[in-house]
């Protein structure tokens with residue numbers, strides 16, 4: 001018998017690509033038997049700036065129903081999948097600000113011993129997807145997290161080719177999230193659920 005696990009998918013997305021990956025991962029984790037929370041982080045950009053960019057404004061309106069992430073969503077989970085678009089090769093300020101709200105929980109050791117894994121989207125194929133995923137992992141290490149990367153653990157990973165996490169590139173906003181990225185997202189979410197089940201199964205109840 002496998003242990004029931006709780007998975008939170010937390011993301012920032014301005015124009016919807018990272019959100020698409022987040023939805024795919026949440027659905028996959030649920031199908032794999034996990035209890036799932038899907039959360040977006042709070043927007044920090046001024047409303048006028050969001051509204052000046054049609055794709056950004058459209059996505060903001062379309063995702064209004066997704067609950068905003070709180071620290072408790074991380075504390076609740078056995079596994080956390082976090083995603084952000086690349087911003088100059090790094091994670092977005094919006095996701096970083098959310099991570100910074102976790103300082104109190106970090107100090108109490110409440111972020112440790114959970115499974116963490118990351119995903120991203122870039123404008124160009126070599127525009128910083130790996131550096132963004134690795135930047136995200138810096139925080140996971142500080143948490144005392146169990147960092148789960150997809151590696152090349154499934155035939156689909158030899159197609160998308162990114163062992164650090166799911167990474168789409170949107171070709172300057174012209175390429176929607178397609179099957180290659182969705183397959184990578186499914187492989188990663190299934191692996192996260194499987195490994196979180198293993199961690200929960202051997203846990204002594206201290207988490």
Ligand SMILES: Cc1cc2nc3c(=O)[nH]c(=O)nc-3n(C[C@H](O)[C@H](O)[C@H](O)COP(=O)(O)O)c2cc1C
Nearest residue numbers: 013014015016017018085088089121122123124127
């Ligand atoms: C301020 C800013 C910085 C960006 N920096 C990069 C970058 O360094 N490399 C890159 O390939 N794309 C970059 N992009 C493009 C986005 O990362 C890319 O379009 C991403 O797919 C958007 O994801 P989203 O649709 O979930 O918001 C940048 C976009 C913005 C607005």
